[in-house]
Amino acid sequence: MDQNKEFQERIKKAEQTAHRAAYVTFFAALLLLLTIYYPQLGLGETKPEVIAEVVEDEDRIENGIHLRTGLKDGEGLMTVVNNCTNCHSAKLVTQNRMTAERWNTTIKWMQETQSLWELGEDQKIIVDYLVKNYPPQKKGRRLALTNIEWYELED
Ligand code: HEC
Known part of the structure; x- marks a missing residue:
């Protein structure tokens, strides 16, 4: 009789342990x-708003100047940024003030x-931007x- 009771106690304990394990597993899975x-609850480690800020900064324009390259804001700006600042700095582009004809030659x-x-159709957009924003300087002397x-x- 005593043995039987002890056995039942053990079963009960085992059951309780199993229940606890089930709860823990359930909440871990839920989490x-x-x-x-x-992810916006912030339970993980990523902070999405910080990532968004960096992407936004990349092409920020302040006081009419594209900060990353120093180019003036204007129609065709991003076409110039995407095609003309990959190999050399934008400074090399803007310090040369040319006519449309000489830009096409360059x-x-x-x-x-x-x-x-x-460059296809982008060439005209680029040359128009350059002639408009960085026109040739007339005073040679x-x-x-x-x-x-x-x-x-x-004497
Ligand atoms: C594939 C690479 C590459 C790209 C893209 C590129 N360039 Fe160049 N560019 C060069 C190289 C190389 C030079 C020579 C640099 C040097 O002399 O140190 C050069 C030189 C220049 C010069 C100086 C020319 C001279 O006579 O001294 C100008 C102006 C220029 N590039 C404008 C542009 C413009 C505008 C664009 C966009 C349409 C552009 N570049 C895109 C490679 C490139």
């Missing part, structure tokens, strides 16, 4: 699923000697001097 399907030269790819006090040469 895992929540982490997977609702682009052709890069295609023939520097393995620049075919300094202006004539004025208001100068000359002095007499002595």
Whole structure:
């Protein structure tokens, strides 16, 4: 009789342990699923809002200047950024002020000697942007001097 009772006690304990294990497993699984399907709860380690910020910064424009490259904002800006800042800095582009004709020649030269790819319809967009935002400077020479006090040469 005593033995039987002890046996029953053991069964009961085993049952309790099994229940506890089931609960723990259930909540662990629930937590895992929540982490997977609702990452915004912050149960996992990722912080999505930080990632979004970095992507946004990449092409930020402030005071009319594309910060990453220093190029002026304007129609065709991103076409220029995507095609003309891969091999050299945008500075090399903007310090050269050319007419449309000379830009087309320069682009052709890069295609023939520097393995620049075919630009297709983007070429016109790029050249238009460059001529409009970085026009050729007209004053090739300094202006004539004025208001100068000359002095007499002595013999
Ligand atoms: C595949 C690479 C590559 C791409 C893309 C590229 N370039 Fe170049 N570019 C070069 C190389 C290489 C040089 C020579 C650099 C040097 O002399 O140090 C050069 C030189 C230049 C120069 C100076 C030319 C000179 O006479 O000194 C200008 C201006 C220029 N690139 C404008 C552009 C523009 C505008 C674009 C976009 C359409 C562009 N580049 C895209 C490779 C490239």
